[in-house]
Amino acid sequence: MWPQTKKEFRLNYSMEIRKVKPTELDQVIALLADDDFGKLRESVTPELRIRYKRAFNQIIESEYFDLYVMHDGEGLIGCFQIMYLPHVSFGGTFRGQVESVRIRSDKRGQGHGKELMKFAIQKAKENGCGIFQLTSNKDRDEDAHKFYKELGMSATHEGYKLYLDH
Template structure:
């Protein structure tokens, strides 16, 4: 098997990323993947791309986007002015699941967070995705806190 290539996403990748985000039951409820793609996705990409604390990454295999993730680096005062890394929107194309790419992606993200000086890498996973929870636990992530959300709309 060829090695996956990790790179920063470009505007050209936005449709492939949204397709990955929409390709499960929860994503189908949240995303609007169609052709043409709604402009809101490109506007969001522009905001992410301009923000030095954001890294939107795609994973290619044989020159095809087969995975994505977003890393956010949050500077704060606790931990003596530390940096907290947040990983979101981890997705792998359904045809490539179960081949170890998720583990490869997460190990890459862990090393990237270390390289940026983060002292912790955190994530959330929907309780409706028990397989994802188990996957993250096997990688060493610990459910040490109770997360809460307040939807604004």
């Protein structure tokens, strides 16, 4: 259903952004845990490993979800998940919703996050999305929110979540 581009996205400074490989799940989990919020909720226990693997497989097998990674030639330094969501509002426009955006802590502040997000926005456009959206935890420092604003995004809504036991 979705147009898939075969070209890789390579940055001038030897970075590659591509779909995650099945063998990279542990590296993605490590990226997610390398964050003030992620370190409190991400870990690899036998029970969680099963849940991570199930979610990972569903993401990579679905035409509506993708998980991308940024590679510097030695290992993964960034990731994001994008969901292509059909909506009945806005004239049936698809939305590209991004989650789990991470740049490895020792690589932050070097422009990698900006390139990763530009790539995510381009993927949303290529896949017919009319809206690109994400949430950023209110407790993140102002620099994180400023980062998204500098990419042209606006804080247009107040979000609510209810964490369910599972």
